[in-house]
Amino acid sequence: MLYRQAGIFHTHYASDRGLFPIPFERKAIIAILLIALAAPWLFSSLVLTSYLKPWLIWTAAVLGLNLILGWTGQFHFGYAAIMGIGAYASVHATRNGVPWEFAIFLGGITAAVVGVVFAFAALRVKGLYLALSTLAMQFVMDWVISHVPAISGGVSATLQSPPMKLLGQAVTSEAGIYYVVLAWVIFVTVFMLNLRRTALGRALVAVREKDFAAAVIGVQSFYFKLVAFATSAFIGGVSGAMLIFGFYKAVTPEQFAVNVSIELLAMVIVGGLGSIIGSFFGTAFILLLPGQMNTFIAWIAKVFGLDIGVETLAHIPHMVYGATIIAVLLIEPMGLGKMYGNVRNYLLVWPFGYARK
Template sequence: MFYRLSGVHHTSYISDSRLYKVPADRRVALFFLALGLAAPFLIGSLYLNSYILPWLVWTAAALGLNLVTGWAGQLHLGYAAVMAVGAYSAVHAARFGVPWEFALLIGGISASVIGSLFAFAALRVKGLYLALTTLAMQFVMDWVLTHSPAISGGSHASLQAPTFALLGQPIGSDAGLYYVAFGWCLLVTVFMLNLRRTGLGRALIAVREKDYAAAILGVNSFYYKIVAFAASSFIGGVSGAILVVTFLFLVAPEQFSVAVSIQVLAMVIVGGLGSIIGTYFGVALILLMPGIVNGIVAGGASMLGLQLNIETLAHIPNAVYGALIIIILMIEPLGLGKLYGNIRDYLMVWPFDQLKK
């Protein structure tokens, strides 16, 4: 009864191409926007900055990866490398006295330049071959970071991020850092929502489906692959920098290893390729579920009087968490975003779908 198309009349192309055609979708979006703005007043600082803040930053980063993988169809296993470029570039720029507004832009542009190199590999290879190429570039970036003291300080060193400030005002409070992460995630989400309605978004989807057919239709796959990698890397670079200044407060090579690239790709796949709401769900599952499962297992063992050692507590949640991912993908291979779409489509006609039976 929540989703209804009655009373929705499209009398022009502009009306038909609205961001939210169904009023219920618009109300849900406004509700979560208001909830996000009020979160610092509703949630304690511990949960706000330990769970919600990193979830928002990683969602923005995963949306950037979804742009190149879900929209353009280019499998990317080196996304943590461009995040590292953005983080180190922004931190070094801030340490040299550049205002943080420009330091974040420098980080995004630097990551975009490096990320564009992946596009040249995408011009010659695709599929698993492209994934292997991007993975090799990730290893190259890992080697550069660990063997270049001028950049990272060394293999086991870390760089302290300067105090974050915007418009000359230092931001150090929990609520202030949260709103920075929230604002960036909101900006990336709005960009991705509008991307699908533009000619660029349709061209990226055409390249994803069949680049040869797209070329016959006049779509320059060379140009759009470069745009996809550059835009995705810019989002990843800024996200990496914001992750450092709002959550980690220092940058080290191991924070952006190949395992992080695989983790972000898992967020996108579990959430659903090309799905924005699914990306939110996928990041929440990959990032937050291990801690939730750990708490449930520890609480259940305590209620049952079971004595579990630290090693068992460390491995059981991972097994349950991995099994949960497998079950979700078995139920809906297209990810959590498609599962949400199925529920939404069911509510769109319920209970009138019972009349045909």
């Protein structure tokens, strides 16, 4: 049966500390990786470029936001601005002759520096005051990006991005760009999986639960909050650069406006705070489901011959989509990742249900 633990013997700590101690999970991860590697041959070009690439890029960004929101418990309503900083910095660096690999890294570093400056101002407050501070920073960065010609070229300007290059060779094929994006999201995922097993990860969780109690046991909450903001901003900056080089091919201020920050926050909440697999689920739910919902509603109307106006047909999917989000959070307030965890925990002891008591 799935998730069975037969044959797992707790004989040494190394195996217990493994990322995937259950054989089924190891096999599932290998199968998913094989499918991901074979995606350019398994899926059409439309699916690869319009669904898989943006899903992977946004998932990496959501994982970065989850680090500060789920692991450290700090509100952040300005994450889109952080992504925009990384995107503009990397595009300008590439246009000025910096190799693409270094330009991407430079974008992440620039976003991290701004994120730390941001944190110094914001971390003097907590809770809703912190949320308001980060939201204010989002508006400030929106104005700066839009009105400083040296950054964006102007309010309505579009800055074309140079082609993606690896070791000096241009990556022009959709499959090549997909593999670069896939490598990035795998790197971020592995980093997050290992982070929660480290002293840093445990310190961040301690700060999230109660920073005063963490200070009593020697955890400097302000220092670890700064580390969390910087690391999260670095991931967001590189993800923003990946979004431009790998998907949009051009950067504009509207791509990183406040509504994008709200969507990122929704992805984290729907997926589950602190959940890595929930970040994948939440991103897919918020990013991909609306388009599929539109197609499904239009198909239902056509099959049953429903005479629905174009304007009404355009709004029904949004209503159904919003109701779906509410239903998910009512069923499991901790998100889709917790739903997966509930199913997993059930299968771990199936059919001996009493073992959970």
